[in-house]
Amino acid sequence: MKLIHRVTLRLALVIMPVLLLWATLFYFTMVFQVNDETDDSLDDYAEMIVCRVVDGEELPTPGDGSNNTYSIEQLQPTEHHYDWETYEDREVYLHWKKESEPARVLTKVFHDSDGVAYRLIVSTPTFERDDIIRALLIHIAIIYAVLLCTILAVTVAVFKISMKPFYSLLKWLDGYRPGGGLAGFPNEETVVEFRKLTQTARETIERAENHLERQKQFIGNASHELQTPLAVLGNRIEWMMDSTTLTEEQFAELSKMRQSIHRLVRLNRTLLLLSKIDNGHFLDRVDVDIVSIINSELEVYKEIFAEKELRCNVAVPQGYVVQMDEMLATTMVGNLIKNAFVHSPSKGVIEIKISQDELMVSNSGDEALDKARLFDRFYTSGKTGSTGLGLALVKSVAEYYKFGIDYRFNNSRHCFVIRLKNR
Amino acid sequence: MKLLIIEDDSSLREIMHRALTNEGYVVELAPTYFDACDKIAGYSYDCILLDIMLPDGNGLKLLEQIKALDKDERVIIISARDSLDDKIAGLDLGADDYLPKPFYMAELSARIKSVMRRGTGAVNKTMTAGNITLDLQSRQVTVGGNAVPLLKKEFDILLYFMQRPNHIIDKAVLAESVWGDHIDMVDNFQFVYAQIKNLRKKLIDAGASQNIKAVYGFGYKFTETD
Numbered sequence: 001m002k003l004i005h006r007v008t009l010r011l012a013l014v015i016m017p018v019l020l021l022w023a024t025l026f027y028f029t030m031v032f033q034v035n036d037e038t039d040d041s042l043d044d045y046a047e048m049i050v051c052r053v054v055d056g057e058e059l060p061t062p063g064d065g066s067n068n069t070y071s072i073e074q075l076q077p078t079e080h081h082y083d084w085e086t087y088e089d090r091e092v093y094l095h096w097k098k099e100s101e102p103a104r105v106l107t108k109v110f111h112d113s114d115g116v117a118y119r120l121i122v123s124t125p126t127f128e129r130d131d132i133i134r135a136l137l138i139h140i141a142i143i144y145a146v147l148l149c150t151i152l153a154v155t156v157a158v159f160k161i162s163m164k165p166f167y168s169l170l171k172w173l174d175g176y177r178p179g180g181g182l183a184g185f186p187n188e189e190t191v192v193e194f195r196k197l198t199q200t201a202r203e204t205i206e207r208a209e210n211h212l213e214r215q216k217q218f219i220g221n222a223s224h225e226l227q228t229p230l231a232v233l234g235n236r237i238e239w240m241m242d243s244t245t246l247t248e249e250q251f252a253e254l255s256k257m258r259q260s261i262h263r264l265v266r267l268n269r270t271l272l273l274l275s276k277i278d279n280g281h282f283l284d285r286v287d288v289d290i291v292s293i294i295n296s297e298l299e300v301y302k303e304i305f306a307e308k309e310l311r312c313n314v315a316v317p318q319g320y321v322v323q324m325d326e327m328l329a330t331t332m333v334g335n336l337i338k339n340a341f342v343h344s345p346s347k348g349v350i351e352i353k354i355s356q357d358e359l360m361v362s363n364s365g366d367e368a369l370d371k372a373r374l375f376d377r378f379y380t381s382g383k384t385g386s387t388g389l390g391l392a393l394v395k396s397v398a399e400y401y402k403f404g405i406d407y408r409f410n411n412s413r414h415c416f417v418i419r420l421k422n423r
Numbered sequence: 424m425k426l427l428i429i430e431d432d433s434s435l436r437e438i439m440h441r442a443l444t445n446e447g448y449v450v451e452l453a454p455t456y457f458d459a460c461d462k463i464a465g466y467s468y469d470c471i472l473l474d475i476m477l478p479d480g481n482g483l484k485l486l487e488q489i490k491a492l493d494k495d496e497r498v499i500i501i502s503a504r505d506s507l508d509d510k511i512a513g514l515d516l517g518a519d520d521y522l523p524k525p526f527y528m529a530e531l532s533a534r535i536k537s538v539m540r541r542g543t544g545a546v547n548k549t550m551t552a553g554n555i556t557l558d559l560q561s562r563q564v565t566v567g568g569n570a571v572p573l574l575k576k577e578f579d580i581l582l583y584f585m586q587r588p589n590h591i592i593d594k595a596v597l598a599e600s601v602w603g604d605h606i607d608m609v610d611n612f613q614f615v616y617a618q619i620k621n622l623r624k625k626l627i628d629a630g631a632s633q634n635i636k637a638v639y640g641f642g643y644k645f646t647e648t649d
Binding site: 224225227228229230231232234235236238239241242243251252255258259262265266270297300301303304305306307334338342387390 | 432434435438439441442445476503504523524525526527528529576589590591593595596599602604605606607609611613614617641642
């Protein structure tokens with residue numbers, strides 16, 4: 001969820017009860033005020049009638065335009081009565097309108113000069129509560145919508161403007177790739193929080209860059225430093241084998257040593273290559289035809305693994321061009337194909353296919369491999385002579401070019417898929 | 424022929440010295456940038472083996488000096504950094520070859536021969552051992568004057584052996600030289616046997632004076648036929 005959405009939602013949620021509360025208060029205040037006014041006028045009207053009754057003057061006729069109604073009833077002396085006034089809301093039937101209307105009703109008892117008690121009921125039409133509530137609700141809804149829109153617009157605008165440094169930092173971090181340096185890093189801000197954030201981010205990146213640089217140097221240096229002793233060792237063994245008289249046993253030992261050194265050399269070289277890929281030392285992007293790589297690699301491996309009598313089914317188009325470093329393309333495709341040849345049982349079937357921008361290489365197998373660790377460095381299936389780096393190399397190259405890589409096991413086949421287009 | 428080895432690692436320097444002296448070269452040594460400057464300025468060499476990572480200076484600077492002196496010296500760069508940039512920089516500065524560490528002496532000696540051959544002009548593009556002659560340009564093989572048709576890999580194998588006569592060649596090393604990185608993880612070298620078997624048969628049939636001999640089952644050696 002985007003921050004702006006969250007802020008909007010929260011604002012909307014907070015405004016709703018506030019507005020409802022306000023509407024309720026407003027309604028009751030308004031009713032109270034209106035009743036107050038009505039009661040005052042009813043009072044005046046009742047006072048006027050009482051005066052006229054007491055003075056014996058003519059009483060107002062109903063329907064005289066004021067919509068007020070009244071009734072006077074003489075109370076029996078025996079009848080119990082209270083001497084106070086009551087106000088209430090009631091439906092009153094209006095004769096001249098021939099319908100009931102909501103009205104404010106005042107009931108009071110008064111005595112004329114003879115001491116006779118009368119009950120006077122005065123009423124004046126008042127508003128319909130339902131109408132008021134409905135109108136109020138409609139207006140609340142309108143206000144809510146208008147208010148929300150305005151607040152949103154203002155919030156978005158303010159947000160966009162004041163959060164600009166934040167988003168530019170975020171954008172920069174998004175595009176950051178380890179080893180990419182601090183080029184284009186957002187400038188220092190005047191707002192304290194943003195300045196702190198930018199500073200912290202910059203320091204963190206700088207630290208990471210330093211670490212990376214040192215690690216890069218370390219791996220590179222370590223591998224390079226190993227080259228000379230490896231050359232010395234190999235050549236001393238070579239010299240012993242070539243120039244000294246040895247027993248067959250000694251010769252066999254030396255031969256095995258030489259093979260181990262050979263393996264070390266290969267391992268060292270592969271590690272160097274891996275660290276180079278991981279550090280993005282291959283910036284070359286040229287048009288590389290994957291199909292021609294497949295064909296030439298396939299030819300070599302068919303020759304090397306001729307003894308296994310494998311069958312190869314190849315379904316590739318005439319050409320398939322990808323933009324990448326040529327050597328890395330060969331490494332990626334070659335290692336996938338080699339993997340298939342190495343791990344396929346004798347007389348197995350190898351399939352290579354390119355369809356819908358997917359390169360699929362599969363070979364026969366017994367059981368699924370551990371997908372989580374398959375592409376890890378030094379993960380081997382126990383095959384002798386395996387460096388455990390082949391698939392790690394494939395993955396490193398694929399990830400470097402943002403190709404998707406996947407492994408499946410179905411129908412007793414190990415299936416490696418690389419999605420070649422990085423759109 | 425006189426060689427100068429500029430290499431800071433004493434052990435490597437010693438075996439290079441030993442191996443190349445055995446091959447009949449006159450070898451001089453320079454362990455540091457400083458020594459190397461002295462020797463280059465004072466003497467002439469046919470070929471200089473230059474380690475570009477020296478403790479007291481950059482070997483590429485030395486290369487510039489060598490080229491600035493305008494002497495007709497071949498230079499082979501030896502580097503622990505198998506980096507394309509170094510290689511390009513070195514070859515741009517006029518080095519004749521680039522050999523990444525670790526390498527085998529046989530490989531080094533083959534490179535020296537190849538560089539020296541280039542030095543004597545484009546005439547000599549062939550290699551000869553006994554009555555076998557390899558034309559490196561047209562990839563033709565003749566034995567006693569008669570052409571012997573070889574497959575691509577058979578030619579590569581024969582060339583590799585002829586550059587290293589009398590060395591015991593490990594089948595894994597041979598395989599890697601001819602098939603490159605492709606043979607990583609390969610534990611069965613049947614394909615090498617098959618190729619060598621065919622090659623030997625072709626050489627015997629053609630009446631070659633040298634051939635590839637199996638040694639104890641650890642590898643092969645290119646020697647005169649008994």
